[in-house]
Amino acid sequence: MKNALITLLLALWSSVAIAKVERIWMTHQSPDNSKIVISWETTAPGDSMVEFGTSPQLGESVKVDGSRTLHHVEIPLAQKDVVYHYRVKSGDQASDIHTFKGYSSKLLRIAVVANIRADAKLNFTAIKKDEPHLLISAGDTAMQYQFATQADKEATKSHSTAIDTQAELFRSTPLMVSLGNLDRKIRPNGLSMEEPGYDIEATGYRKFFALPGKEWIWAWDIPDFDLRLISVDMSHTGDFGKPNQACHAFDKDSEQFKWFEETMNGTKAGFVVTMFGETGGTVRRHAEGGWKRVIGKGTLAISGECYHAERTEVDGVTYYNSSVRGNGTFGHDPQAAFSDKAASYQLLTLDREAGTLKSELKALDDGRVLDSKTFTKRAK
Known part of the structure; x- marks a missing residue:
């Protein structure tokens, strides 16, 4: 009996000692793509270390002291056109050695993509x-309230579940997340309408994802391809000033509009x-047309609000919508130049030598091209 107990204890100790880290994802926090943040969760608190290199032998490491279960470690990306290996x-607790493309x-x-909503049934x-x-992710990556028994602003379990739905993809490809209303919803519909339905500050979202700037709004660059991505906080704007307000202020005197224009x-x-x-048509009307004016200084705009693929041309500016959920019945733009009910994603391909950006709306089920347009660089 004593020997059996010792064997059991040794087995339990061994399982803890080699506990494997499975939930890993990558984002960017610095203003450009010269660094990447490796993030993961552990069952027990501890320090944070990433070993990495351009071969399975790794060779480099970055360590962050302290004790935590949610880990963010930023490492440099010194080389291009290589495969990075990391653990x-x-x-x-440790992970296997995984890879991602430089x-x-x-x-x-x-x-x-848009509207993942922690759905394991989606086929990517x-x-x-x-x-x-x-x-x-152009919004609604998770549903923050999905597992909540109370309005917990810092809850991250739904974000964790979203990562698990495409675990291999998210640990091999960096993910930049743009806020949707469900990413910060802290109460299901039907509860008290006298209390906020959303955490405007997106506390859990900002805790889970390491993003640039204020995180609820951010700008991020890939200098080699002359590209800037800008994410603003616009969702369900018709509920502004009500208990179901789902975003920061967006009027012409608001912090985010001034930031966006600057x-x-x-x-x-x-x-x-x-x-x-939010839908492109709605955004264009806000701030007395100010959003339309400022967006028009860029190349294109992308929304993940509606469940269909769409391209709209307004005053020389292209607005897109796509969603990994199809056959939507709301938000169709009457000015749309192209529309398809298929569940879809958008592929942007930048050719450095040609100086072009090709945008394709593609069907999620088989990758067929639904719509394509090529852009050249804007006048600076």
């Missing part, structure tokens, strides 16, 4: 075949993509 460690020097592919096979260097005016990039979680 994360926290105390006795950024390309010639052709850059960015896949844009077509996206994986495109081998994107970067993923962007950011756009200071942008020298040849390609500028603006992202938001």
Whole structure:
């Protein structure tokens, strides 16, 4: 009996000692793509270390002292056109060695998705075949209230679940996230309408994802491809000032509009993509047309609000909507030049030598191209 107990204790100790880290994702926090943040969660608190290199032998490491279960470690990306290998460690907990592609020097592919909503049934096979260097979520990556028994602003379990739905993809491709209303919703519909339904500050979202700037709004650059991405906080704007208000103020005197205008005016990039979680037609009307005016200084705008694929041309500016959920019945733009009910994603391909950006709306089920348009650099 004593020997059996000792054997059991040794087995339990061994399982703890080699506990494997499975939930890993990558984002960018610095203002450009010269660094990347490796993030992971552990069952027990500990320090944070990433070992990395351009071969399975790794060779370099960055360590952050302290004890935590949610880990963010930023590492440099010194080389292009290579495959990086990495492993994360926290105390006795460690991951396998995983890989991700370093950024390309010639052709850059960015896949844009929306409305993942922590849904494990979504099939991203077509996206994986495109081998994107970067993923962007244009809103509603998770449903923060999904597992909450009370209004917990710092809850991150739904974000964790969203990562688990595409675990291999998210640990091999960096993910830049743009806010949607469900990413900060802290009470399900039907509860007291006298209390806020959303955490305007997006506390749990900003805790879970390491993003640039204020995180609820951000700007981020890929200098080699003359590209700037700008994410603003616009979702369900019709509920502003009500208990179901889902975003920061967006009027012409608001903090974010002033930031957006200043950011756009200071942008020298040849390609500028603006992202938001509201319909393009609604955004164009806000701030007395100010949003339309400032967005028009960029290249294109992307929304993840509605459940269909759409391209709209207004005064020489292109507005897109796409969603990994299809057959939507709301938010169709009467000015749309193209529309399709298919569940879709958007693939942006930048050709450095040609100086072009090709935007394709693609069907999620098989990757077929639904709509395509090529952009040249804007006048600076």
